Amino acid sequence: MLNNSELQHSLQGDSANIYSHFDRAMKKNGDRIAVACGSEFLTYRQLEHEVDKIALALLVAGAVPTQRVGIAVAHSQRLVASILAVLKIGCTYVPIDTRHPRSRIFHVV
Template sequence: LLVERFQRVLEAVINDPLCLVGSIDVLTDDERRKVLEQWNDGGAVEAERLPLLPDMVSARAGQAPDKTAVVYGDVSLTYGQLEEASNQLARLLISQGVGPETIVGLAVPRSPEMVISMLAVLKAGGAYLPIDTSYPPDRIAFMLTDAQPLLLLTTTEVVDLLGDTNTTTLVLDDAALHDRLTGHSTTAITDHDRHTPLHPHNAAYIIYTSGSTGTPKGV
């Protein structure tokens, strides 16, 4: 195919030595038909039919519950464990009002709990806002004030680094919260459980720019 394409370029130059290189057509009739018609027929998959990440993880957990999903140091989680833990946390978040277009702050150190938290927020339908606790206190305060998350998930390891915040905070490794989580079902989350149906166009997460050229912006 590459040789044929090169041959067409040479033939074009021979037939018209004054032609512009950018004007040389390197596509075959079949390739042009694919690009202009077959691949551009307006029949794109509707957004509503696209698979959702929470559903994809749940499907994988159903297919291979004992396969390793998360590894951190000497700690690992299977897909089954990840599914159950994230479902319980998602149900707790839903009970606290989290749903599509709702923001949840995540001030959770890199760990299996961070993955569980991210997935739980998505399962509840919300969008997660990652917060690096190594940021200066002023930046953390700005992000929380600007994004206005409904809840803030964190751990005892870093909760004191967040400073004063008016956001309702859930400490994941707190014994009382653990008791609340165990009271929730581990079954998969569906739109029946959420406050409103979840769609691919709903926000999934918010990332803030560095702010090196001015005020950080949430994207």
């Protein structure tokens, strides 16, 4: 178990940023499979391309760092890319399960 000092140290810098871990993995493993869903897959490089497209769309739509962004995407490669895109631009993602009742979704949003 980490003591408080070790925990604080581990949370500083890139170690606390999930996207930075993905970015390092992409640079190291660009042509390897990053995510698979059934018989479809994306390499790290392809996934990065999808992440960049979604991140740009979020920025154009007005997303700003520290903002919460809802994600209502079925479990898929697109879900992984969406989460990474939200994190890349410094936002927090809020998973929204469309199978929940509307009242629950409106409460989350």
